[in-house]
Amino acid sequence: MKILVTGCNGQVGHCIVQQLSDSTVEFLAVDRDHLDITDQGTVFNIVRKFQPHIIINAAAYTAVDKAEEEVELSYRINRDGPKYLAQAANEIGAAILHISTDYVFSGEFDGEYKETDVTSPQGIYGESKLAGEIAVSEACERNIILRTAWVFGEHGNNFVKTMLRLGKERDKLGIVSDQYGGPTYAGDIAAALIKIAESIYDRQSIQYGIYHFSGLPHITWFDFAKTIFDVALDKQLLSKKPQLSPLSTEQYPTPAKRPANSRLSTEKIKQEFGISASDWQKALINLENYKL
Template sequence: MKYLITGANGQVGSQLVAQLQGKAKILATTSQTLDITNKHAVWQTVRDFRPNIIINAAAYTAVDKAESESDLAFAINELGAKHLAQAANEIRAAILHISTDYVFDGKGETPYRETDPVAPQNVYGKSKLAGEIAVQAACPRHIILRTAWVFNEHGNNFVKTMLRLGASRDSLGVVADQFGAPTYAGDIAAALIHIAEKIISKQSNQFGVYHFSGSPYVSWHDFASEIFAQAHAQNVLAQIPVLNAITTADYPTPASRPANSRLDCGKIQANFGIETSDWRKALLDLKDYV
């Protein structure tokens, strides 16, 4: 089986490469080796390699910067996704595309289902929604996997930021009125590979939009508290800094953040047998994060 993976040096992409190594033929690309905004480059690569599955883990993810770089965000998140989906459709491959909780407005009181109305509140979310629409239109054999609060041993993420700040500050404030579910990138990769294998073996043709995130739901403040507790217990931090709960209004950012990022993951469990991941287990070896 052959996989084309974009964004192979990102949080999810690097995990996909690691987990597929030795199990399948992989063409792992980065923005340096494949510019997905270049239609000719994408189509040439796909025609030459002829993958069974394309996993698009490439994305513009600088949420605040996107407010001033909307053209670039849309070029990568919409146009790039469209090129990959069109090329997949031409060779009868399936495309698995990663999206985000930011397609919702975050004003709901319950976890979002796949069928709930979308209403992104910032440029990043709008560009990712545009990418979803482009993929759906270009390739019927698609899986769109929305996830949230991704973290990993590598790359920029909340866990690594907290460990860095915790080592240099006696106290810090963390937002306590935004709720969601941290999601370990390795578990996202495993879910995507599981779905891909079902598609390749023709055990499933249940294409469409799915939600996958970790559990349990927490606030950013709760998440930080658990990170520090684990870091101290594992001797990664000598002492736990004082953690102050602040509001979204106390920490203004160029892009608005959803207050509710909780995703309902019942559909992926029902259709593919994939359980939500316990993000706490991914914090049990924090020395790899520093």
């Protein structure tokens, strides 16, 4: 099996490369310096030359607030780039695995979002990611779109690292307590994508389309922060925990609106591929590896 990995220096892309390096899979990992996915000609040249069986697109514009200003760039990276990759995959008969987000939903629904639920993004980031989903699905029939949420890991910038840094700098912290979701370990997303790729390569009968993959149990940012600090104190990464105060979304305004509910149902991916939800609590066991 040959896999092309884009966005190899991002949180998920880095983990994909790590895990593929320990396997017998032949892969080509590229970042923005080696492949600008918004350059259609370059995308087609690399795909035609390498001839992958699977393309895993982990490249994305993820600066949620900045996207409100950098609209054109957001769409180029989150819609046009994935479209070119999907078109190139389709041309050579490859499959494409594309990462998307909970931000395609409004966040106003009470329960867990299923793959078939109506999308209604509330900002440019979510709109551009939804446009990417549509572009990929239209350009290549053999597509898997993996929606995830609240990604964290040892590599890159994320909420866990921010909390560890602020925990060392401050005695008191206010954390949003009315947004719910499932923290998702980047290494688990990588493992899920590789397992799906193997399933596609090994057998003909695959239900292509949209899947949700995120962490359980669902939790608020406030309780996630509390857990992070409990683990950090237990591992002596902090000498003391900062005093936490719950904040409402209104008390912590941001340029882009965040979904109040990011709970994603992971039943479909479990039934089709045998992939269980990310265990974010287990992922915090290696907290000492989260270099700031």
